[in-house]
Amino acid sequence: MTTLDSGRDVRYDIGELGRPGGIGIRCQGVVHLYRTFEGHDVVALQGVDLTIEPGERVAFLGPSGSGKSTLLTLLGGIQKPSAGRIFLGNEEISRMGERYLARIRSRRVSTMLQGSTRNLLAYATARQNIAFARLAMTSAERKDAVADIDLLRVVGLDQQIDQVVSTMSGGQRQRLALACAVSTGPQLLLADEPTSQLSHEDRDHVIELIHNLGDDLGTTIVVVTHQPEVAATFPRTVTMKGGRVGAEGRDGAEYVVIGAEGVVHLPTHLAEQWPQGTLVRIEPEDVDRLVVSRPSDTPEAPVGHPVGHPADHAAEHAADHSASTTEELA
Numbered sequence: 001m002t003t004l005d006s007g008r009d010v011r012y013d014i015g016e017l018g019r020p021g022g023i024g025i026r027c028q029g030v031v032h033l034y035r036t037f038e039g040h041d042v043v044a045l046q047g048v049d050l051t052i053e054p055g056e057r058v059a060f061l062g063p064s065g066s067g068k069s070t071l072l073t074l075l076g077g078i079q080k081p082s083a084g085r086i087f088l089g090n091e092e093i094s095r096m097g098e099r100y101l102a103r104i105r106s107r108r109v110s111t112m113l114q115g116s117t118r119n120l121l122a123y124a125t126a127r128q129n130i131a132f133a134r135l136a137m138t139s140a141e142r143k144d145a146v147a148d149i150d151l152l153r154v155v156g157l158d159q160q161i162d163q164v165v166s167t168m169s170g171g172q173r174q175r176l177a178l179a180c181a182v183s184t185g186p187q188l189l190l191a192d193e194p195t196s197q198l199s200h201e202d203r204d205h206v207i208e209l210i211h212n213l214g215d216d217l218g219t220t221i222v223v224v225t226h227q228p229e230v231a232a233t234f235p236r237t238v239t240m241k242g243g244r245v246g247a248e249g250r251d252g253a254e255y256v257v258i259g260a261e262g263v264v265h266l267p268t269h270l271a272e273q274w275p276q277g278t279l280v281r282i283e284p285e286d287v288d289r290l291v292v293s294r295p296s297d298t299p300e301a302p303v304g305h306p307v308g309h310p311a312d313h314a315a316e317h318a319a320d321h322s323a324s325t326t327e328e329l330a
């Protein structure tokens with residue numbers, strides 16, 4: 001068993017934290033709507049298909065409002081999808097009753113919400129916060145669990161065991177939130193922007209701790225982040241666009257994902273070049289290669305855009321080209 005390195009001079013065997021092994025996730029056509037106070041529906045997710053293998057580590061990326069946080073709360077059983085199905089392992093959490101969901105949330109899945117204070121009791125000490133996180137464990141499970149002081153040592157907070165959260169720095173709070181999240185030995189860790197507003201040193205420390213958890217226990221880990229440096233440490237990235245999975249990255253290579261009904265999101269730099277409404281041709285070159293082209297005989301104004309839309313400028317620009325602009329999808 002390898003050990004978790006607190007990033008400083010203390011090493012601790014995280015294998016004692018609980019059941020090793022991660023859990024897989026499967027989302028099928030997941031849709032989520034929010035009803036606003038005014039009675040309007042906001043479509044946050046519109047058909048998410050996604051599989052995450054047990055023990056995988058994935059970073060969710062994407063612009064603000066693309067549905068990352070919503071998807072995370074659905075995976076954590078905090079909200080239920082409006083439609084579609086979500087499985088954790090063989091269990092369908094999208095149809096589970098609240099009593100079972102509460103058990104899943106307290107033992108098998110830990111969710112760190114955005115902002116460390118939302119995960120902690122501000123006027124309680126580090127030790128009391130861990131005790132609170134473990135409330136749903138049975139007394140036998142608690143007896144077997146790693147001692148608070150050892151858990152805090154892992155995250156470099158053993159000196160702060162009796163310190164009240166409200167007097168801690170941002171980095172200390174985030175590390176305590178992580179300690180609380182792993183205190184029950186979860187099979188899935190979900191963390192929404194766990195490193196935002198941290199110094200570079202604290203950011204690196206938190207990310208190192210998260211990866212060590214995966215290395216040592218095989219925990220499945222999903223992190224939402226806007227920080228490229230953080231995303232680069234994950235072997236897989238999933239980029240949300242408009243409530244769908246728009247692109248995926250694996251070991252540094254970028255892919256677009258063909259969605260329901262054959263929908264493909266263009267990479268951002270091409271979406272600017274070929275705006276909505278642009279007419280393109282798609283022709284198979286061979287079984288593994290399609291050629292997408294905007295022929296020079298494309299109508300001047302892209303369909304469906306008013307005069308003055310940036311698309312008009314793109315169309316003018318396109319008209320200057322004598323040859324067609326071609327992008328190959330391999």
Ligand SMILES: Nc1ncnc2c1ncn2[C@@H]1O[C@H](COP(=O)(O)OP(=O)(O)OP(=O)(O)O)[C@@H](O)[C@H]1O
Nearest residue numbers: 034036042043044063064065066067068069070071
């Ligand atoms: N409680 C809510 N009530 C109404 N609409 C909501 C609610 N929460 C989120 N939304 C809307 O759902 C959509 C997706 O939001 P979500 O927070 O999941 O996106 P995000 O990608 O996590 O954004 P960010 O990066 O800014 O956190 C957005 O249009 C957002 O305004």
